[in-house]
Amino acid sequence: MPRVGLNQQTVVREAARLADEVGYQQLTLAALAGRLGVALPSLYKHVRGADALARKLSALATAELATELTTAAAGRAGGDALRAMADAYRDYARRHPGRYPATQQVPDPADPEHVVAGERAVGAIYAVLRGYGLTGDDAVDATRALRSALHGFVSLEAAGGFGLSREVDRSYHRLVAGMDLAFQSWPRARGTADQADQP
Amino acid sequence: MPRVGLNQQTVVREAARLADEVGYQQLTLAALAGRLGVALPSLYKHVRGADALARKLSALATAELATELTTAAAGRAGGDALRAMADAYRDYARRHPGRYPATQQVPDPADPEHVVAGERAVGAIYAVLRGYGLTGDDAVDATRALRSALHGFVSLEAAGGFGLSREVDRSYHRLVAGMDLAFQSWPRARGTADQADQP
DNA sequence: CCATAAAGCTAATCCCATTAGCCGCGATCG
């Protein structure tokens, strides 16, 4: 039969597009194969299975998100950087409702690209917080706090947890303003975070 | 054959126990039926299907969480109430790793108990924030912010997103302290939230 | 004691994931 000419790249990229259209939970090898004009088992020539595809998708989405966060923060500092990054974060989640959930999967240690993408994403947040004078354990805690706030808001919003109100933008900006304030007065406690600690 | 004597209550309760043991994603009608000593299709006499079971489980878990939040906040105010409630929230999520994800499903409008449970949970948070002098739109925004922070942290923790570090407690307490500070200085902006607005 | 509703069952169907094994296209090498 005519060769379609797939490779892992094209398969994973199409998976990302499909996930954004039908939702992360509805991303299925069967649907993906149909989309690519190929029989389901043919996908196994490019990905090891559904789990592996999910991990590859996670690596892709995490890399994209990391890039957007880094770009948003570039050339800014303090509250400016925080707001720009927060907007970029929510923006990505809304533009890519299927990819975003994939970014929450913990990076696969066996996939260097995945690991690097995760480090870049966390690193982007970490860098912004250095702008508040936070380092070491303080920065680790602050990074976790910021990730929590942004991820929590964005995932509640995606789940429809905020009802139909149109005032969600305002709520988000106030949350970010609250985090900004918190980071300004973040308790300066201890010195060095263990290098092994994942923020 | 000997009747087992199931009803919707027992089925949903066993589903909750099973979810906590094997994880929300691994909760399956097949596994549940096995656990109850019954053939899979027999479950359809008590629940309409997998989706309906998930909604009933959500109602159960949301009600439990609402009760624990309310209890934690009882007799406290301001930062005390906030810290107690935050601890109760995380505690619930850690004691019930399978039920907790169910609480994030938006309440089924057709199930009054589910709706009430959701209102109680949000109401508990809302009440604590009134202790900061927040009302109307301000309280709506603050409620969304607090839910985001708590849910975000707890779900990242459950996903293993914080690595293996043992210092997660400290990070959580600092996040809560940051929210406390933010609520103390929360911008007092507008008056009344639309009654229809879901925080 | 019987009628009936409810609670179980088996069987059948459908969808998805996975594995095994076949086949032809096409790039490469002699």
Added chain:
DNA sequence: CGATCGCGGCTAATGGGATTAGCTTTATGG
């Protein structure tokens, strides 16, 4: 130019879960 061989596609088969249909049996209440 033609033979080869690896790779990318295929079909078929298996197994697990959800759902529906329809049968049987148990309790229970009149």
